[in-house]
């Protein structure tokens with residue numbers, strides 16, 4: 001008998017990418033088979049993001065489009081998992097009656113049973129948050145290129161006032177050390193040499209008194225991998241010890257993603273971020289002093305409720321001073337159920353858009369400049385794939401997280417090479433192969 005085939009379409013952050021791989025592992029173990037495409041699937045699962053209204057609207061639109069497939073393929077099941085499933089729960093059924101199942105972030109273990117019983121019980125909704133689920137001993141089925149995402153903790157306790165994540169993903173909990181090490185080791189054995197440790201706030205990792213720098217040290221010592229990264233760091237919890245360990249540990253890459261959110265302390269306070277702009281600036285200085293070539297990326301929100309032009313300019317000027325290698329810049333999006341959505345001094349949409357566009361223009365220049373500074377350098381590149389733009393070129397990443405393309409034979413995919421940078425176009429470096437490292 002043919003196996004039932006599933007296809008997962010993933011939206012949102014790396015945590016969702018990792019969760020889709022976890023769900024894939026759960027379904028495979030239960031005897032399902034991964035479909036090559038949507039057309040081949042008997043079950044389509046949307047793993048959704050609700051961080052901003054736009055992300056949520058987009059995925060709900062996608063689901064409505066794909067639901068029409070059910071008319072052509074009787075028996076096709078369509079399910080929704082992830083943050084929108086968690087947030088809207090049974091409401092999703094009202095938005096679209098043809099959705100077969102809605103399963104939240106702490107209920108993935110039950111997916112095989114839920115899917116099996118669909119024809120008996122009809123629509124199923126399982127969105128309880130139990131605040132302790134860490135999916136013990138469940139191995140993901142990795143997708144895509146040669147980077148592995150390994151979840152080290154789930155949930156978030158910070159309640160930044162704009163953010164929906166703690167409301168949908170529940171309280172913070174750390175995965176046991178041995179399970180993390182086993183997963184990283186196996187990823188390395190399967191050829192994934194660049195590993196990213198994932199959590200909403202990795203700096204508060206704590207398992208039996210073992211903290212994040214100690215976890216990094218253990219991961220760094222594993223023979224099967226070559227590079228270690230981590231996201232996301234919270235500026236309020238980034239310790240001196242982490243800076244020291246980052247500089248000391250060979251496999252830990254010279255890159256940090258450190259969301260700044262705003263350059264104005266009053267706005268940071270209203271965001272409940274737990275740090276001042278001076279504290280943030282101090283961290284940048286410490287990181288640069290310990291690792292002069294470190295690449296720093298960030299997230300910023302403009303038009304947070306009550307933000308004045310002067311306060312926005314504090315963000316603008318601080319970003320100009322720091323010179324981030326790259327920044328994800330967002331206009332504030334009110335999320336129902338969060339504290340800031342209730343604030344009365346919401347900033348006009350036009351003003352939010354205009355500030356965002358000014359900030360993006362300024363940061364683009366800095367990013368260009370930062371990338372141009374790489375010309376002439378020899379960088380270690382992890383070769384990940386054939387370039388999507390030019391089949392004669394290979395693409396990979398440097399330790400400082402810059403995509404680099406160069407002409408070489410496909411046999412180098414999965415290897416580490418030295419490349420001399422000759423050009424910088426937009427957010428991609430171009431170079432010439434010097435030699436294979438191993």
Ligand code: 5AD
Nearest residue numbers: 162163259299300301330331332333
């Ligand atoms: N509006 C705009 N941006 C947001 N982010 C989180 N919540 C919101 C919101 N309500 C941004 C933050 C966070 C990134 C993942 O998304 O900058 O770091």
Ligand code: SF4
Nearest residue numbers: 156158159160163165
């Ligand atoms: Fe959201 Fe703040 Fe938690 Fe990040 S730290 S997930 S921004 S609440």
